[in-house]
Amino acid sequence: MNRIYSIILLALIVASCNKSDDDANTNNQYLPNINFDTGTLVNTNLQPYDVLQFPNNYVILNNNYGINGVVLFYAGGDNYSAFELSDPNHALSDCSTLSVEGVIATCDCDDGNSYEILNGIGQTGTTGNFALKRYFVEVTGNIIRVYNN
Numbered sequence: 001m002n003r004i005y006s007i008i009l010l011a012l013i014v015a016s017c018n019k020s021d022d023d024a025n026t027n028n029q030y031l032p033n034i035n036f037d038t039g040t041l042v043n044t045n046l047q048p049y050d051v052l053q054f055p056n057n058y059v060i061l062n063n064n065y066g067i068n069g070v071v072l073f074y075a076g077g078d079n080y081s082a083f084e085l086s087d088p089n090h091a092l093s094d095c096s097t098l099s100v101e102g103v104i105a106t107c108d109c110d111d112g113n114s115y116e117i118l119n120g121i122g123q124t125g126t127t128g129n130f131a132l133k134r135y136f137v138e139v140t141g142n143i144i145r146v147y148n149n
Contacts, residue, residue, distance in 0.1 A: 028130050030091050031084060036065045037147040042072065044142045052080075052144065058100065058117060060085070061146065068097040070135060071105060072146055073117045082135040082146045083120050087113050089128025105132070 038061065044052045051057040055076030063069045069085040087107040090096040098105040100117060107113040113126040120132035138145040 028088050028133065030096075030130075031067060031086055031088055031133050033148070034067055035149040037149065038065060038145055040143050040145070042144040042146065044144065049144070056103070058103075060100065065146065066133075066135065066148070067092065070146055071098075071100050071117050072137070072144065073103070075118055078139065080137040080139060080144060081118060081120070082137050083115075083117060084133035084135065086133070088130035088133055089113055089122075089126070 042049050042052070042059070042061070044050055049059055052059060052072070052074045055074060058071055058073040061070040061072060066084045067086045070082050071085055072080065072082045074080055083105070085098045085100070085105065086092060087096040087098060087109065090107065090109055090113070093109070095109040096107055098107055098115070100106075103117050104123065105115050105117050111127050113128065114123040115121060115126065115132045116123065117132075120134055122128070122131060135146050135148045138147070
């Protein structure tokens with residue numbers, strides 16, 4: 001009986017993860033698709049990136065990457081996530097750049113949209129349909145490459 005429940009649960013998880021989720025985020029009218037590549041910039045043996053050797057830490061990659069910069073979060077194990085630091089539910093403006101405190105990135109616009117930097121999902125009260133724009137992360141030893149192309 002437990003095996004049947006496990007199979008049903010696995011099928012639901014697989015069915016809920018589909019390409020259209022990614023397509024919805026790439027078709028965001030507010031955020032242009034910017035190609036960039038950090039290459040070997042992020043070396044966890046060097047400051048300020050050495051904090052990424054420890055779970056629940058992040059670094060901000062300046063606005064040479066992405067639109068308004070990128071937040072790179074380390075959750076532990078092999079789990080890294082990288083997101084754009086622009087509110088995906090606003091046209092680009094001075095207030096739409098996100099500020100990070102702890103695991104929450106918050107927009108400075110009047111509505112105060114906020115998102116988790118672990119998964120990019122909007123917090124309760126966030127207006128709009130888009131999650132944070134996710135970027136690709138590749139880890140090779142102590143080098144973390146973040147890119148979008």
